[in-house]
Amino acid sequence: MSRQLRLGAFMRPTTIHTGAWRYPGAYPDANFNFAHLKRFAQTLERGRFDAFFMADHLAVLNMPLDALKHSHTVTSFEPLTLLPALAAVTERLGLIATASTTFDAPYHVARRFASLDHISGGRAGWNLVTTSNPDAALNFGLDEHVEHDERYRRAREFFDVVTGLWDSWADDAFIRDTETGTFFDPEKLHVLNYKSENFSVRGPLNIARPVQGWPVIVQAGSSEAGRQIAAETAEVVFTAQTLLADGKRFYADVKGRMEKLGRARDHMKILPAAFVVVGDTLEEALETRARLDTFVHYESGIASLSIALGHDVSGFDPDGPLPEIPETNASRTARQRVVEWAQRDGLTIRQLAQRIGGYSGLEMVGTAKMIADQMEQWLVEDGSDGFNVMFPYLPGGLDDFVEKVIPELQKRGLFRREYEGATLRENLGLPRPENRFFARVN
Amino acid sequence: MSRQLRLGAFMRPTTIHTGAWRYPGAYPDANFNFAHLKRFAQTLERGRFDAFFMADHLAVLNMPLDALKHSHTVTSFEPLTLLPALAAVTERLGLIATASTTFDAPYHVARRFASLDHISGGRAGWNLVTTSNPDAALNFGLDEHVEHDERYRRAREFFDVVTGLWDSWADDAFIRDTETGTFFDPEKLHVLNYKSENFSVRGPLNIARPVQGWPVIVQAGSSEAGRQIAAETAEVVFTAQTLLADGKRFYADVKGRMEKLGRARDHMKILPAAFVVVGDTLEEALETRARLDTFVHYESGIASLSIALGHDVSGFDPDGPLPEIPETNASRTARQRVVEWAQRDGLTIRQLAQRIGGYSGLEMVGTAKMIADQMEQWLVEDGSDGFNVMFPYLPGGLDDFVEKVIPELQKRGLFRREYEGATLRENLGLPRPENRFFARVN
Numbered sequence: 044m045s046r047q048l049r050l051g052a053f054m055r056p057t058t059i060h061t062g063a064w065r066y067p068g069a070y071p072d073a074n075f076n077f078a079h080l081k082r083f084a085q086t087l088e089r090g091r092f093d094a095f096f097m098a099d100h101l102a103v104l105n106m107p108l109d110a111l112k113h114s115h116t117v118t119s120f121e122p123l124t125l126l127p128a129l130a131a132v133t134e135r136l137g138l139i140a141t142a143s144t145t146f147d148a149p150y151h152v153a154r155r156f157a158s159l160d161h162i163s164g165g166r167a168g169w170n171l172v173t174t175s176n177p178d179a180a181l182n183f184g185l186d187e188h189v190e191h192d193e194r195y196r197r198a199r200e201f202f203d204v205v206t207g208l209w210d211s212w213a214d215d216a217f218i219r220d221t222e223t224g225t226f227f228d229p230e231k232l233h234v235l236n237y238k239s240e241n242f243s244v245r246g247p248l249n250i251a252r253p254v255q256g257w258p259v260i261v262q263a264g265s266s267e268a269g270r271q272i273a274a275e276t277a278e279v280v281f282t283a284q285t286l287l288a289d290g291k292r293f294y295a296d297v298k299g300r301m302e303k304l305g306r307a308r309d310h311m312k313i314l315p316a317a318f319v320v321v322g323d324t325l326e327e328a329l330e331t332r333a334r335l336d337t338f339v340h341y342e343s344g345i346a347s348l349s350i351a352l353g354h355d356v357s358g359f360d361p362d363g364p365l366p367e368i369p370e371t372n373a374s375r376t377a378r379q380r381v382v383e384w385a386q387r388d389g390l391t392i393r394q395l396a397q398r399i400g401g402y403s404g405l406e407m408v409g410t411a412k413m414i415a416d417q418m419e420q421w422l423v424e425d426g427s428d429g430f431n432v433m434f435p436y437l438p439g440g441l442d443d444f445v446e447k448v449i450p451e452l453q454k455r456g457l458f459r460r461e462y463e464g465a466t467l468r469e470n471l472g473l474p475r476p477e478n479r480f481f482a483r484v485n
Numbered sequence: 486m487s488r489q490l491r492l493g494a495f496m497r498p499t500t501i502h503t504g505a506w507r508y509p510g511a512y513p514d515a516n517f518n519f520a521h522l523k524r525f526a527q528t529l530e531r532g533r534f535d536a537f538f539m540a541d542h543l544a545v546l547n548m549p550l551d552a553l554k555h556s557h558t559v560t561s562f563e564p565l566t567l568l569p570a571l572a573a574v575t576e577r578l579g580l581i582a583t584a585s586t587t588f589d590a591p592y593h594v595a596r597r598f599a600s601l602d603h604i605s606g607g608r609a610g611w612n613l614v615t616t617s618n619p620d621a622a623l624n625f626g627l628d629e630h631v632e633h634d635e636r637y638r639r640a641r642e643f644f645d646v647v648t649g650l651w652d653s654w655a656d657d658a659f660i661r662d663t664e665t666g667t668f669f670d671p672e673k674l675h676v677l678n679y680k681s682e683n684f685s686v687r688g689p690l691n692i693a694r695p696v697q698g699w700p701v702i703v704q705a706g707s708s709e710a711g712r713q714i715a716a717e718t719a720e721v722v723f724t725a726q727t728l729l730a731d732g733k734r735f736y737a738d739v740k741g742r743m744e745k746l747g748r749a750r751d752h753m754k755i756l757p758a759a760f761v762v763v764g765d766t767l768e769e770a771l772e773t774r775a776r777l778d779t780f781v782h783y784e785s786g787i788a789s790l791s792i793a794l795g796h797d798v799s800g801f802d803p804d805g806p807l808p809e810i811p812e813t814n815a816s817r818t819a820r821q822r823v824v825e826w827a828q829r830d831g832l833t834i835r836q837l838a839q840r841i842g843g844y845s846g847l848e849m850v851g852t853a854k855m856i857a858d859q860m861e862q863w864l865v866e867d868g869s870d871g872f873n874v875m876f877p878y879l880p881g882g883l884d885d886f887v888e889k890v891i892p893e894l895q896k897r898g899l900f901r902r903e904y905e906g907a908t909l910r911e912n913l914g915l916p917r918p919e920n921r922f923f924a925r926v927n
Contacts, residue, residue, distance in 0.1 A: 071661040075693060077604045103691045108671040115668050118693045121600035124569045128604050131573035150624040158563035162519045162570050181687035182592040219513040224782040226557050229550040245623035249545045251517060251560045340666040
């Protein structure tokens with residue numbers, strides 16, 4: 044069998060495109076309606092997706108109200124309360140929740156993911172993030188946000204504490220012998236006693252070892268510190284490379300770091316975000332894509348465009364072309380990409396603003412065959428191990444993907460027809476971690 | 486219609502009796518098996534229970550390992566991950582989760598309960614507790630536990646911050662006008678900006694106002710500070726009075742405090758814990774009760790008995806009667822109750838240890854008619870507004886209650902045949918809180 048694509052669905056909890064809720068046939072309240080989310084999760088499972096991946100924010104997005112008021116992602120469910128509910132209405136779909144190491148306690152985080160893993164029969168994943176948003180800090184009693192390196196040091200330790208707590212009990216600690224009345228074997232209980240400058244956590248965890256040993260560890264950092272912590276600890280990496288060449292560089296770098304640390308390359312799946320718009324013809328797909336952007340409010344779009352260019356462009360003629368913009372200290376790559384788009388597709392400032400304001404990362408727009416070609420190329424050329432797919436609008440964009448792209452990938456032998464296993468780990472082909480305190484039982 | 490009983494099911498997440506898991510026909514792993522819990526919740530809903538009530542601990546129970554190893558409650562699900570999963574498989578049952586104000590952040594707690602309330606369509610309740618367990622403190626970086634009054638001051642403020650965050654958005658803030666692209670009305674968003682010695686929380690919450698306005702506020706404190714905070718804020722009070730006379734005193738005291746604060750007596754339901762063993766005859770019920778105690782391990786029982794008496798009784802003959810015990814500084818009420826039980830029922834030390842080690846609060850043992858009589862008496866004499874029922878073992882004890890006691894209560898007009906409303910508040914007959922920052926929309 045050829046190498047297999049891994050597909051996560053990046054739901055936040057619905058789609059990332061800021062105009063999606065206005066698209067004809069979309070559910071404007073999808074972001075906050077459990078019945079809809081249940082339907083989406085069940086569709087993903089029918090499509091044999093590896094996982095439902097949920098982002099998180101610990102504050103209302105930091106944006107002027109006049110731009111923010113157009114956003115459907117301003118409020119949404121909390122991931123660790125939504126995913127258990129989705130666990131109860133699905134059977135095989137993985138459930139990856141984002142939880143921050145910056146403003147929470149390791150004991151709480153360890154418990155919640157262990158609990159989700161038991162409830163779902165081994166389908167939990169933890170997207171371990173640090174929180175840089177200064178507005179989030181203000182919701183947790185801090186006037187200043189925590190500095191980058193300090194956040195990463197804390198995150199690395201947080202990981203050690205959480206995984207140590209997950210290992211509190213041997214896998215076979217619970218005997219439940221009704222005859223003798225012995226519920227567990229005290230020899231198979233470990234007290235962590237972790238102490239450092241950042242954390243003092245005694246343990247043990249009051250939850251049995253997770254079904255998967257540990258829930259799958261997911262990360263998204265792309266900085267030097269982020270790549271290193273991923274190489275040390277991550278099993279799935281969510282990335283944002285827009286070009287295959289960049290993807291290949293990132294892939295080689297992080298997998299290389301893993302090997303240096305003695306980890307097998309296969310034990311991490313690198314999954315870039317991909318915004319996928321499928322049509323029966325290329326023209327239909329391009330039309331959907333363009334139409335979607337018309338639903339991005341100009342005020343939101345122009346703010347995003349100004350940020351991307353590092354230059355206030357709100358004074359220019361919305362229906363004219365993008366003039367020469369002086370060099371600024373904005374990211375050159377981002378700036379260059381915007382300028383290239385404007386030239387290639389002959390976009391007006393309004394169209395450019397709406398595109399940037401809607402979504403501006405890697406996108407695949409075309410027929411199922413074209414999309415499968417593109418995905419296959421990334422896989423074959425070691426640009427990624429699969430993708431975190433984002434849908435243009437719900438439910439239509441998701442239904443189209445499952446009905447059109449998935450069968451094409453299956454036909455090529457690139458994607459499963461049935462789930463391989465019962466747990467997220469088994470489906471992703473990841474090993475079950477040994478308990479560091481207790482040898483495996485044979 | 487006569488005054489109605491309110492019935493919660495006190496699940497932790499199963500039963501409190503420490504011998505329950507060994508009872509013939511019981512599920513030894515019920516405490517940690519989602520399929521079982523789903524069945525229990527659906528049975529409770531069929532019985533028209535008001536709510537599934539889930540306790541919580543932030544540490545492995547503080548008990549010597551030799552006693553602890555017999556306990557089925559040593560590990561269990563985390564409430565705020567279990568209850569969303571149960572929400573997805575039930576339609577009307579209330580879902581009350583315990584969450585501590587001592588070791589968590591108000592922003593997290595506000596989000597999770599708001600999220601549960603949306604997921605469940607308005608069925609969430611928050612059992613607001615303070616955590617005194619010193620072992621819990623050690624899991625959250627504190628070497629000493631937080632002192633009682635300080636815990637209550639923090640809890641009171643925690644409540645203000647959480648409810649303030651729930652009121653971040655007016656009920657009609659989300660317009661979702663696809664035509665104009667306005668998702669919400671910025672005039673209907675309130676930034677809390679709470680600042681005190683204990684908390685600094687900016688807000689707004691990134692979740693829409695809960696379906697119920699606020700999830701139902703539940704409390705269990707019985708100290709002076711606990712009663713006062715309950716009178717100020719609680720809508721359901723979980724109590725542990727064993728005798729009707731004590732129940733009546735507590736009821737009069739707390740409802741009196743409410744009235745002094747200008748709150749209507751009806752806006753709080755006082756529900757003592759009641760351990761209910763039902764049989765087709767009294768003899769059968771008594772036999773079940775006695776048999777259940779035989780499954781309590783002697784080592785656990787004798788430790789609990791020694792604590793209740795304030796005297797180490799582990800050296801006495803297990804099969805002899807309880808000798809005279811010198812006065813100690815243990816609680817006199819608890820001590821006296823134990824001595825009375827021993828005399829009344831002619832119990833040996835072993836039997837007494839197993840009873841105390843199994844469960845030692847208010848119990849109702851008998852036929853459905855006898856149990857209904859007892860419940861009715863508490864209700865009519867203002868000893869309570871109903872009960873938090875605890876089942877002797879699962880699933881049998883729960884099935885018996887729903888099949889035998891519920892119909893008897895319904896026949897007397899004391900308990901609903903159908904749910905009155907869609908939300909927990911509606912079913913409990915509690916008013917929906919006004920948003921303190923936005924006038925109600927008419």
